[in-house]
Every structure is written in C-alpha cells, then in structure tokens.
Amino acid sequence: MKILVCISNVPDTTSKINFTGDNKEFDKNGVQFVINPWDEYALTRAIELKEAKGGSVTVLNVGEADAEPNIRKALAIGADDAIRVNAHPKDAYFVAQQITAIAKEGGYDMILMGKESIDYNGFQVHNMVGEMMGIPSVTPAFKLDMVDDSTARLEREIEGGKEVVEVKLPFVASAQQPMCEPRIPNMRGIMTARTKPLKVVEPAGAEAKSEYVNYSKPEKKSGVKMIDAENAGEVIKLLRNEAKVL
Amino acid sequence: MSVLVFVEGLNGEIKKSSLEAATYGGQVAQAMGTSATAVAIGDVNEDALARLGEQGISKVLYDADDRLKQFVADAYVKVIAKAAQQENAKVLVFSNSNIGAAVGSKLAVRLNGSLATNVTELPKMDGGNFIVTRGVFSGKAFADVNLTSDVKIIAVKKNSTDITSNAGNTATVEKLSADLTDAEFAAAPKETVMQDTSGGVLLQEAEIVVSGGRGMKGPENWHLIEELAKELGAATACSKPVSDIGWRPHHEHVGQTGITVSPNLYIAAGISGAIQHLAGVNSSKVIVVINKDPEAPFFKAADYGIVGDALEVLPKLIEAAKALDK
Numbered sequence A: 001m002k003i004l005v006c007i008s009n010v011p012d013t014t015s016k017i018n019f020t021g022d023n024k025e026f027d028k029n030g031v032q033f034v035i036n037p038w039d040e041y042a043l044t045r046a047i048e049l050k051e052a053k054g055g056s057v058t059v060l061n062v063g064e065a066d067a068e069p070n071i072r073k074a075l076a077i078g079a080d081d082a083i084r085v086n087a088h089p090k091d092a093y094f095v096a097q098q099i100t101a102i103a104k105e106g107g108y109d110m111i112l113m114g115k116e117s118i119d120y121n122g123f124q125v126h127n128m129v130g131e132m133m134g135i136p137s138v139t140p141a142f143k144l145d146m147v148d149d150s151t152a153r154l155e156r157e158i159e160g161g162k163e164v165v166e167v168k169l170p171f172v173a174s175a176q177q178p179m180c181e182p183r184i185p186n187m188r189g190i191m192t193a194r195t196k197p198l199k200v201v202e203p204a205g206a207e208a209k210s211e212y213v214n215y216s217k218p219e220k221k222s223g224v225k226m227i228d229a230e231n232a233g234e235v236i237k238l239l240r241n242e243a244k245v246l
Numbered sequence B: 001m002s003v004l005v006f007v008e009g010l011n012g013e014i015k016k017s018s019l020e021a022a023t024y025g026g027q028v029a030q031a032m033g034t035s036a037t038a039v040a041i042g043d044v045n046e047d048a049l050a051r052l053g054e055q056g057i058s059k060v061l062y063d064a065d066d067r068l069k070q071f072v073a074d075a076y077v078k079v080i081a082k083a084a085q086q087e088n089a090k091v092l093v094f095s096n097s098n099i100g101a102a103v104g105s106k107l108a109v110r111l112n113g114s115l116a117t118n119v120t121e122l123p124k125m126d127g128g129n130f131i132v133t134r135g136v137f138s139g140k141a142f143a144d145v146n147l148t149s150d151v152k153i154i155a156v157k158k159n160s161t162d163i164t165s166n167a168g169n170t171a172t173v174e175k176l177s178a179d180l181t182d183a184e185f186a187a188a189p190k191e192t193v194m195q196d197t198s199g200g201v202l203l204q205e206a207e208i209v210v211s212g213g214r215g216m217k218g219p220e221n222w223h224l225i226e227e228l229a230k231e232l233g234a235a236t237a238c239s240k241p242v243s244d245i246g247w248r249p250h251h252e253h254v255g256q257t258g259i260t261v262s263p264n265l266y267i268a269a270g271i272s273g274a275i276q277h278l279a280g281v282n283s284s285k286v287i288v289v290i291n292k293d294p295e296a297p298f299f300k301a302a303d304y305g306i307v308g309d310a311l312e313v314l315p316k317l318i319e320a321a322k323a324l325d326k
Ligand SMILES: Cc1cc2nc3c(=O)[nH]c(=O)nc-3n(C[C@H](O)[C@H](O)[C@H](O)COP(=O)(O)OP(=O)(O)OC[C@H]3O[C@@H](n4cnc5c(N)ncnc54)[C@H](O)[C@@H]3O)c2cc1C
Pocket: A006, A007, A008, A009, A036, A038, A039, A060, A061, A062, A063, A064, A067, A088, A089, A090, A091, A092, A095, A112, A113, A114, A115, A116, A117, A118, A119, A120, A121, A122, A123, A124, A125, A126, A212
C-alpha cells in the first residue's frame, strides 16, 4: 500500500503570535515551528498501517526550505521518503492544487492529512483535494482500519455524532484524535532520517483564490473580577445582571 | 445574481448554526441589493423552512430525498451546485460545521470559487474588493482576506452572528431535485450514530458550556458539572487529559486538538488554562474560572474568577442557579 501523508509546518502551539510590516505579515521571529499536531495522527496511523500491511509512506509538504527540519522529523518518525514542493503557499486552494499534482503522479492508495492546520485553521485542503481528484474525502476521521486489501473503514465526526464509512481505495482522509498515539522520533530514526530521500520539486502552475490583506489581534480582556469562594453564588447574579449572559 | 445559504437540519428543525448562516446570508444579500435563497436537504420540516423568512431568506429550495437524511457529501454538493446555478448565486454561505465546511470546500473546486472558512464578520465590499475577517492562529488572531474569484464561498464561525427574527416574515418553499445517481452514494455512510447529548444541547452550538479539568479529581464528581449545566441549559465539556484518562468521552474534549467552542459563557472548573486549552475556548464572550490555585494561568483569560475547591464551589453555583427565575 502506498500512502501519502501531507504535513504542514506551523508555529508551535505555545507561540506568541505577532505581525510585522504594518500588520500585513506574520512575524516568524523567535517562533519555533512544528509538524501540525493533527498531521502527526495522520503520519503515525500511516506508519502503523504500513507496518501491518506492507507498503510505503511518503510525506509531502508544500512550503519553503525552512520546513525541512520538520520534514526530516517526519522521516525520523518512520516515513520512507519525502517530497517538498518548493513554493510559498499562498492559500489553501494553491496548496490543494500542488498536493493533487503530486498525488496524481504518484498513484497513491491513500492520502492522509490532518484535520486542520493550527495556523490558518482552514479545515479545507483535504476536501478540496478529494474533489480535485474525484475520489472520496472522509474528514475529520478518528478511526481508520483496512477491511480488506481494497476497502477501508473509517469513523468520522459530525456535530453531535459520528458516521461509519466504508470506501474503496484510493481516498483522502483527515485525521484527528483518538486515531492513534502520535509517535516521537527515536535515536535510530533520527540517524536513518538523514539518508532517506527528500526530493524537492518546483510547483505546478496554479493560482491562489484569495489574498491576505491584513491581520489583527483580539481585544485584551479588561481584567478578572474575583469573587470570594464563600459567596461563590454571587457570580451567578453577576452573570445575569452585569455580564447579561444568563 | 443572488446569495445562497445552505441550512442543515437536525430532528426536523434547523440547526442554530444554520440560523446564524441564514441571518448572515440575509444581511449580505441586503448589502448587495439582492435576495437570499436557502437550500435545505433531508431532515427538516417545511414549517421550519418557511420560518427562515425571519432571518431574511425569501425562498427555500428543498430536496426531500429520503436517502439524504444522512450526510452524503457528493450528493449534497450536487444538490447545492444545482441550486447555485439555478439562482445564479455569486455568494454561498455555510455554517463552519463539519458538514458545511466539507461541502463548501468541494464546491469551491466545482464552482471555481474563493473560499473563506471560520469567518467572523460580514464582508466589506468596496472598489471591487470583497473582504471578510476570519479567525486564524487558533483564536490568537484575525485575518482580513480578499476573495478574488467571481464566486465567493463563506463558512461562518458558530456563535459569531446574532440571529435576527423578524416575526411574521415567511419564505416560500419550492421543491428541488438534482438527478442523483449511484455514483454520488459510493462513499455514503454505512451508519450514522448520534450521541446522547447532555440535555439535548450540542457542544459546538451551545451558548453556555460548563467544563471540568483534572482538578475535578475523578468521574464520580462529574454530577456537579452536569447538574450546573442542566440548571443553566448548558452543554458539558472537559480538558484533554480528562478525556485521555477516560473520565469523559473524547467528543467532549475542547482545545487546540479538540473541539473549538465560542459560547456566550464558558465556566471552567479545575482546569489550569494551558495555552492549548485556551486555543479552543478563547473566543467565548465571558469566561468564569474556578481553581484552587490563585496563580493558575486561566485567571489571566477570565472575566470572573473564584479561588477555591471546585467540589465546594460548584454546589454553591448550582444552588444560586436554581434560585434564578427562568
Ligand atoms: C498569507 C499566508 C502566508 C503563509 N505563509 C506560510 C509560510 O510562511 N510557510 C508555510 O509553510 N506555510 C505558509 N502558509 C500556508 C499555510 O501554512 C497552509 O499551508 C495553507 O494556507 C493551508 O492552510 P489551511 O489552514 O487552509 O489548511 P487546512 O485545510 O486546515 O489543512 C488541512 C490539512 O492539509 C494539509 N496541509 C495544509 N497545508 C499544507 C501544506 N502547505 N503542505 C502539505 N500539506 C498541507 C495538512 O495535512 C493539514 O492538516 C501561508 C498561508 C497564507 C494564507
């Protein structure tokens, strides 16, 4: 089984978010980048399936050279090889077109992604890729198993419940917990990752359909009002009469 | 040219998040000097559809195909694409739900449109621009995005639109059918299982959420969270470790790697306020924090704080909530 796992390179969850150039650009200064946490579920599950069924796991990132440390990390966790499409990802549509071009060429059985990137919070690339390729996209899935060599069984979350879906290969799915326990690289993995192939390819001609013009930050809270624990019930009155949310 | 809104049903009624999308679509239509049409599929009754007039919808196209009572992505996309074509829709509005975002993304490809998900404000239209504001960096920032294609697709963040209700306005309801074939059902769900939601309140749509963390000490104390939630008509939630150790089901876990909520009121008991937890709750309008440690980071994000043992404080809140006239 050939599995493609798409990973996005995002600011660490604890990063302070700031903007530069008159709030027109995200300030990468001092920001640590990680593999998008949801993508770690996709990657680990892909490796588990490969271990059980044989095959290969390829990781794909659409991004600039600064994503390479995290691509190497994915190789250290257990992917076999990697592809980086050398482009500044302008928007999700552009990214989906690049992924589609690679996926079509590689003939993968399964294309796994994370549910959502934690930087641009789009929750869209997987469904776009499914539509562009004309194959099912099951998102967000929290369970993924093979029924037989050509059929997978997934459980996906919907508001207030879940759906059980069986699809034929090939398909796209996005992962969320509790699909598996994300793995961290071990020493041996880190050593072998250095020599695993990482291919850099130039982007397919593709357009973006949106322009990011400006950023802003939410207003700061005016401060917390403390209520004595003995009279904790007071807070309920304040919520009704002062905050007016009850 | 018109605005098309996709509305989702649940047990015959229209979901609250879809009433928000309808309101948003009605307001966009008004600003553009055109009308708003809704498209509904599956499990909604026609009275509920007609009442969409209250949100500024003038017409509803309804596909009552029984096979669409459950979500079938390719079929839904085909129905909505047909409605969009029929209405010559230039703006399509969805709720940013798992269903809404999925069909919205697929339609962006099929209709060659620009998509913005997680949108928090009405568009600014001037000089040929169509700029929407959307939440980015997991609640830590907003971005203004210009949608440059002819067709614009917007998925509206839950609880970011106040639902209008102009009593008495009704929408006309027309049947719609999209000639579905077996191909659209190839990836149809085998089975749909709905949870027994606490008191019938869907966490993602709840206006009030009562949430517990590891400081609640164990599942045997959760009756306090549930009782307060019941008194306030709230949904219940928890922190990640609480669902990881199995005190609560995973679908209640909020935060960066769980569900994002944006209720009017979020009450957190025994939760430290780690940045990954805050990422899922920081767009709540009012936050109440109960923690025995006065240095807990959550107090920095709170509007009201109580330093104390949650197991002693919650009963006081329950008592006060019971005394409120409803
Ligand atoms: C203004 C702007 C500036 C940006 N600057 C950068 C930058 O400097 N460096 C950078 O790396 N990215 C950058 N990005 C790209 C961004 O990180 C995303 O890749 C892209 O915007 C899609 O995000 P999304 O939230 O819509 O994805 P979602 O739809 O939420 O992502 C779902 C899944 O798709 C996959 N996926 C998403 N993006 C990629 C990708 N790029 N490669 C492979 N798989 C992916 C992942 O599995 C992810 O979990 C920028 C985007 C914008 C809009």
